[in-house]
Amino acid sequence: xxxxxxxxxxxxxxxxxxxxxxxxxxxxxxxxxxxxxxxxxxxxxxxxxxxxxxxxxxxxxxxxxxxxxxxxxxxxxxxxxxxxxxxxxxxxxxxxxxxxxxxxxxxxxxxxxxxxxxxxxxxxxxxxxxxxxxxxxxxxxxxxxxxxxxxxxxxxxxxxxxxxxxxxxxxxxxxxxxxxxxxxxxxxxxxxxxxxxxxxxxxxxxxxxxxxxxxxxxxxxxxxxxxxxxxxxxxxxxxxxxxxxxxxxxxxxxxxxxxxxxxxxxxxxxxxxxxxxxxxxxxxxxx
Amino acid sequence: xxxxxxxxxxxxxxxxxxxxxxxxxxxxxxxxxxxxxxxxxxxxxxxxxxxxxxxxxxxxxxxxxxxxxxxxxxxxxxxxxxxxxxxxxxxxxxxxxxxxxxxxxxxxxxxxxxxxxxxxxxxxxxxxxxxxxxxxxxxxxxxxxxxxxxxxxxxxxxxxxxxxxxxxxxxxxxxxxxxxxxxxxxxxxxxxxxxxxxxxxxxxxxxxxxxxxxxxxxxxxxxxxxxxxxxxxxxxxxxxxxxxxxxxxxxxxxxxxxxxxxxxxxxxxxxxxxxxxxxxxxxxxxxxxxxxxxxxxxxxxxxxxxxxxxxxxxxxxxxxxxxxxxxxxxxxxxxxxxxxxxxxxxxxxxxxxxxxxxxxxxxxxxxxxxxxxxxxxxxxxxxxxx
Amino acid sequence: xxxxxxxxxxxxxxxxxxxxxxxxxxxxxxxxxxxxxxxxxxxxxxxxxxxxxxxxxxxxxxxxxxxxxxxxxxxxxxxxxxxxxxxxxxxxxxxxxxxxxxxxxxxxxxxxxxxxxxxxxxxxxxxxxxxxxxxxxxxxxxxxxxxxxxxxxxx
Numbered sequence: 001x002x003x004x005x006x007x008x009x010x011x012x013x014x015x016x017x018x019x020x021x022x023x024x025x026x027x028x029x030x031x032x033x034x035x036x037x038x039x040x041x042x043x044x045x046x047x048x049x050x051x052x053x054x055x056x057x058x059x060x061x062x063x064x065x066x067x068x069x070x071x072x073x074x075x076x077x078x079x080x081x082x083x084x085x086x087x088x089x090x091x092x093x094x095x096x097x098x099x100x101x102x103x104x105x106x107x108x109x110x111x112x113x114x115x116x117x118x119x120x121x122x123x124x125x126x127x128x129x130x131x132x133x134x135x136x137x138x139x140x141x142x143x144x145x146x147x148x149x150x151x152x153x154x155x156x157x158x159x160x161x162x163x164x165x166x167x168x169x170x171x172x173x174x175x176x177x178x179x180x181x182x183x184x185x186x187x188x189x190x191x192x193x194x195x196x197x198x199x200x201x202x203x204x205x206x207x208x209x210x211x212x213x214x215x216x217x218x219x220x221x222x223x224x225x226x227x228x229x230x231x232x233x234x235x236x237x238x239x240x241x242x243x244x245x246x247x248x249x250x251x252x253x254x255x256x257x258x259x260x261x262x263x264x265x266x267x268x269x270x271x272x273x274x275x276x277x278x279x280x281x282x283x284x285x286x287x
Numbered sequence: 288x289x290x291x292x293x294x295x296x297x298x299x300x301x302x303x304x305x306x307x308x309x310x311x312x313x314x315x316x317x318x319x320x321x322x323x324x325x326x327x328x329x330x331x332x333x334x335x336x337x338x339x340x341x342x343x344x345x346x347x348x349x350x351x352x353x354x355x356x357x358x359x360x361x362x363x364x365x366x367x368x369x370x371x372x373x374x375x376x377x378x379x380x381x382x383x384x385x386x387x388x389x390x391x392x393x394x395x396x397x398x399x400x401x402x403x404x405x406x407x408x409x410x411x412x413x414x415x416x417x418x419x420x421x422x423x424x425x426x427x428x429x430x431x432x433x434x435x436x437x438x439x440x441x442x443x444x445x446x447x448x449x450x451x452x453x454x455x456x457x458x459x460x461x462x463x464x465x466x467x468x469x470x471x472x473x474x475x476x477x478x479x480x481x482x483x484x485x486x487x488x489x490x491x492x493x494x495x496x497x498x499x500x501x502x503x504x505x506x507x508x509x510x511x512x513x514x515x516x517x518x519x520x521x522x523x524x525x526x527x528x529x530x531x532x533x534x535x536x537x538x539x540x541x542x543x544x545x546x547x548x549x550x551x552x553x554x555x556x557x558x559x560x561x562x563x564x565x566x567x568x569x570x571x572x573x574x575x576x577x578x579x580x581x582x583x584x585x586x587x588x589x590x591x592x593x594x595x596x597x598x599x600x601x602x603x604x605x606x607x608x609x610x611x612x613x614x615x616x617x618x619x620x621x622x623x624x625x626x627x628x629x630x631x632x633x634x635x636x637x638x639x640x641x642x643x644x645x646x647x648x649x650x651x652x653x654x655x656x657x658x659x660x661x662x663x664x665x666x667x668x669x670x671x672x673x
Numbered sequence: 674x675x676x677x678x679x680x681x682x683x684x685x686x687x688x689x690x691x692x693x694x695x696x697x698x699x700x701x702x703x704x705x706x707x708x709x710x711x712x713x714x715x716x717x718x719x720x721x722x723x724x725x726x727x728x729x730x731x732x733x734x735x736x737x738x739x740x741x742x743x744x745x746x747x748x749x750x751x752x753x754x755x756x757x758x759x760x761x762x763x764x765x766x767x768x769x770x771x772x773x774x775x776x777x778x779x780x781x782x783x784x785x786x787x788x789x790x791x792x793x794x795x796x797x798x799x800x801x802x803x804x805x806x807x808x809x810x811x812x813x814x815x816x817x818x819x820x821x822x823x824x825x826x827x828x
Contacts (some may be wrong), residue, residue: 010408017381017434018434019380019381019382019395019433019434020380020392021392023389023390023392038543040301044389062383062390063385063577063578063582063584064575064577064581067577088603089602093537103385103389103390105392129821129822131822138465157669158822159822160820160822160823165580166762173656178402178564186820186822187744187817187818188743189740189741189742189743190732190734190741190742190743190744192744193730193772194747195730195747195749196732196745196746197746197813197817198745198813198816198817199793200813200816201813205749219821219822220822222819222821223816223821225815246601247599247606248569248598248599248600248601248606250572251571251573253430253431254429254430254431255431255433255569255571256570256571256573256591257569258572258574258591258598259600260620260624260628262540263623263624263626263628263686264618264622264627266431266630268430268431278604279493284544285545285612286608286609286611286612287612287616
């Protein structure tokens, strides 16, 4: 692959080839926790990346590989692609070490999002665990952008420890903007004055009318199973509880077959699913 | 187009057909004998075809055999199918270089082991033609298409030949996929061996019609058509196996915890042969090939198999760690989930997964075993499909 | 200040119990207020009472020489602190510390145990409620034991 081959520098991805990434430049990087960073990216071709909350991109560290990463930014800002990445392997490790000015590749946005607009006119309960708050942040921002369209909105967030919470500087802003934000951690020392326990313990205190509530749950699968069950125990219809399922995604566009979950290809049919469609499958071992 | 008037052509006509396709710019591929098996290869003349060769296929066993005639297409399913022609086992998706000002990306694909497209495939069986239709659905007819596949497929010229002598592992009749194709081809041939060695030919497309017009043919006589029917009838009567597909999707979904999965897992080696030879298996992974400097990289797509633990890897571990769950995934996907995902079964009854299995696992037998002793019906199990 | 019996009647822990039965507890109960940082009880002490939390947050702490004070769980208003009073050897396992100002009703354990012995209906009703608390804490503890947010199993 000689570098002097007759190609122009940084061409846009050819139309019709969803496998070829678009180059984006890292504009800023914020460290969220010990192993997680949030980065703002801007496409070199200036073309915005329109997305729906809950969608993901295939994010490419040049020469290392690509991984599916949820978009954690503001859906009203397609010019700025925001990702929150946790260092859990080779590619994510590379992504977490980027600096402003670096180039990454992006394919997407892909997948079926939260459809938070289905919650307009009623209450919304957002239940997030760990890095699961990242794909739900666009939901929160979308709700805040038209706060009056929604009833009571709760954000229930569980993290491993206070130091491993995401978007900590924003949580107060969300409260001030009229959201009911509750946080709970697994482990804390005495300096923590908040709650200690699991995220499902926050649900009994959340104010919502089960008959007109949309529940959106994202986190480790086990946490989602329990949180979704807690929502339906409170009387929310399983069809109004949505979870974001994680499976191995290699292509993001339903072609590679890796993310199958029985009849679903998680990357195109999901990652967000209604509980009544996906719930029974999550308890079949090794499906 | 399928009802265009049939004609016959002799061996010279077949040679002319190969020549015409070559003249029209196709890389002509057909069955060839290599390493003791019928496999796809470049075909320049009738002499390249497996004249007088048949095969014997049973679970875990493939052998060529000498026929007592000069049939050119006297084998059953090719040992290696045509999947890799339109859907290469390794394909360059893109390559790129990074410099001080950024990186540039050049889209693939790279060269194919079968020569340059477009391809003309001579001798594709009905089962494999149905597999191509399945791949069309999976790779080219959904929201996102594989542009490399779509392009090769669009340009490919497919000449199907009726399967006249199926093997012990064939079960296309029960899958409704053979032995004679009724659509999806440019030309359909039936090899007739009574008296003069000739082929009944029928065009299935305007392109097929045009190619046929450039070949010396004669209008088919009743005798030719009758003999053609005999070939089909013989094949139907000599199917090695059958699979009962009645309610198969629900049966497999309901029996995700059937003890038979443990039984098959005790035999399965997780080698992935079945997925490699299956003409519809389409799962792929990607490899990043990067120069030591880190400046140049190639993004390759490679066939993958759901029989590896890596296939379902999530950071921290794999979803399917046991061979039991992986065999269940493969078979349930092929015969059940495929219907939810793509509106069709993923099995075309070619029998290659049986033939190529080192321990002779027989998918028809596994289905029959579960059907013979199904677990209790789960009422709500199917609300989760689409 | 409302009478202590009334505070118990209105508390979720006793929801569904006949007021008559709750009134039986009145003689064992007293109102307590604990300032931020003060303890309701300490590890190793006799579990001679339990606490019906009305306001504020109580942290169950344990101190480790190498990690300092770790919070095992927090208990909110509407819940109760402590079941060690119910099970021999009636000794507290953790510290219970007021995170902010805490108002609670402290119920004398000996008095309560005597009443439960004397009135099995009361004993059963209390047992049910304590079991519920134990069950919820145990489930929550099990989930946390799995460390689902851990780096090797990121969500």
